[in-house]
Amino acid sequence: MSEIEAEKSSEEGNSRAQVAERVREIRRKKGLTIKVVATRSGLAISTISKIERNLMAPTYDRFSRLADGLGVDVSELFMAKGEQFLPGEFSLARTGEHSFHQTENYTYEMLFPHLRGKSMIPMLGTLKPFEKMRFDRLVSHEGEEFFFVLKGRVVVQLEGKDPVVLETGESIYFDSRRGHLYASAGDEDARILCVCTKMSPD
Amino acid sequence: MSEIEAEKSSEEGNSRAQVAERVREIRRKKGLTIKVVATRSGLAISTISKIERNLMAPTYDRFSRLADGLGVDVSELFMAKGEQFLPGEFSLARTGEHSFHQTENYTYEMLFPHLRGKSMIPMLGTLKPFEKMRFDRLVSHEGEEFFFVLKGRVVVQLEGKDPVVLETGESIYFDSRRGHLYASAGDEDARILCVCTKMSPD
DNA sequence: CATATAAATTTCCGATAGGAAAAGTATTTT
DNA sequence: AAAATACTTTTCCTATCGGAAATTTATATG
Numbered sequence: 001m002s003e004i005e006a007e008k009s010s011e012e013g014n015s016r017a018q019v020a021e022r023v024r025e026i027r028r029k030k031g032l033t034i035k036v037v038a039t040r041s042g043l044a045i046s047t048i049s050k051i052e053r054n055l056m057a058p059t060y061d062r063f064s065r066l067a068d069g070l071g072v073d074v075s076e077l078f079m080a081k082g083e084q085f086l087p088g089e090f091s092l093a094r095t096g097e098h099s100f101h102q103t104e105n106y107t108y109e110m111l112f113p114h115l116r117g118k119s120m121i122p123m124l125g126t127l128k129p130f131e132k133m134r135f136d137r138l139v140s141h142e143g144e145e146f147f148f149v150l151k152g153r154v155v156v157q158l159e160g161k162d163p164v165v166l167e168t169g170e171s172i173y174f175d176s177r178r179g180h181l182y183a184s185a186g187d188e189d190a191r192i193l194c195v196c197t198k199m200s201p202d
Numbered sequence: 203m204s205e206i207e208a209e210k211s212s213e214e215g216n217s218r219a220q221v222a223e224r225v226r227e228i229r230r231k232k233g234l235t236i237k238v239v240a241t242r243s244g245l246a247i248s249t250i251s252k253i254e255r256n257l258m259a260p261t262y263d264r265f266s267r268l269a270d271g272l273g274v275d276v277s278e279l280f281m282a283k284g285e286q287f288l289p290g291e292f293s294l295a296r297t298g299e300h301s302f303h304q305t306e307n308y309t310y311e312m313l314f315p316h317l318r319g320k321s322m323i324p325m326l327g328t329l330k331p332f333e334k335m336r337f338d339r340l341v342s343h344e345g346e347e348f349f350f351v352l353k354g355r356v357v358v359q360l361e362g363k364d365p366v367v368l369e370t371g372e373s374i375y376f377d378s379r380r381g382h383l384y385a386s387a388g389d390e391d392a393r394i395l396c397v398c399t400k401m402s403p404d
Numbered sequence: 405c406a407t408a409t410a411a412a413t414t415t416c417c418g419a420t421a422g423g424a425a426a427a428g429t430a431t432t433t434t
Numbered sequence: 435a436a437a438a439t440a441c442t443t444t445t446c447c448t449a450t451c452g453g454a455a456a457t458t459t460a461t462a463t464g
Binding site for chain 1: 218221259260261262263264265276296313314320321322324346348350352372373375395397399
């Protein structure tokens with residue numbers, strides 16, 4: 001009956017229809033019945049049924065409770081169902097089998113260059129002493145980034161922040177969109193293990 | 203009038219009142235008027251006014267449009283301020299400041315336990331020798347997993363696969379939904395750096 | 405200070421959310 | 435296959451959402 005309605009809110013990647021579909025998908029994947037989710041969320045059975053068939057647009061608080069009942073984060077219900085790398089697969093990164101990637105300031109070793117569609121990009125980095133590096137500008141890209149100091153001391157410069165020094169065994173987590181650069185804080189090369197989330201292909 | 207209502211949905215950190223407050227806060231911080239947000243979101247002025255004063259619980263699609271109008275991600279409106287991994291932020295994990303998490307077989311140190319909403323979960327793990335571990339069943343959960351051997355040798359058992367031994371400096375990437383377990387392959391404890399993608403809480 | 409302009413609130417009311425319970429549709433048991 | 439059980443959809447109805455426009459409150463201008 002309200003098919004005109006259904007189309008009009010086709011904003012980003014989460015139209016009513018898509019979210020509705022996603023809710024049902026998540027529930028089924030978890031092997032839950034509407035009744036169970038109803039109990040756990042405190043919502044009426046009929047309400048959930050209607051939401052899943054896109055017959056109703058829940059108020060945001062109900063939506064929040066629904067996420068609870070499903071055992072997922074609210075934001076997950078808004079995400080388009082993503083690409084996931086091949087189900088059930090695994091891959092090893094053996095010493096000496098890495099794919100080296102040399103830039104002016106960094107030497108990276110991609111650990112799983114052949115694994116496509118994965119949601120994390122792990123790599124080993126070798127950092128030269130700060131003085132020997134040449135920086136035009138800070139690096140910035142989509143996603144989040146985490147790195148752990150394997151050897152040496154590392155100085156991190158984040159755009160608009162004071163430089164930070166990380167000792168061996170320490171780590172940092174940040175938004176990659178903020179301009180950033182690292183370097184060894186000592187005289188010798190430092191070594192880090194860095195993991196980025198999937199970033200825009202380039 | 204509906205004060206009983208207001209209290210009952212005090213689940214996590216996002217009651218109606220809190221979200222309402224957060225909306226106004228974000229709008230003001232961006233220097234936007236209700237009218238502007240109304241135009242950009244396509245919502246009525248009165249609607250936004252009511253939402254901000256907690257006189258109304260918007261349906262999730264309106265809520266989504268409101269987020270658009272404000273220029274933020276929907277999930278941000280659901281997060282209690284401060285808990286979220288805010289755009290442009292960063293966090294350090296200093297030695298000795300980790301949150302230890304002991305299970306029968308593993309000892310984990312969550313590196314950024316306070317950072318919520320991040321898309322990776324980095325942790326340090328200490329693995330006992332294989333013989334000393336008691337396994338009922340393989341562990342399995344949503345998401346992807348990556349770990350790197352910091353010290354010692356680690357034996358990895360993936361469901362339906364032959365055991366694999368990783369030397370120091372080697373790593374593995376796999377689908378966490380496949381049953382898995384690790385242990386030290388030597389006589390002494392091994393040490394790993396493990397990163398999971400966001401998984402269901404349990 | 406009065407008036408104009410902008411922003412926020414309140415009112416009014418048709419449209420819709422959403423619960424309780426009945427009805428319908430699998431799925432399993434005897 | 436009939437009965438029982440489990441799951442989902444439909445119905446009915448009240449409370450509430452949410453838009454247009456009027457009213458009130460804040461801010462600026464002559």
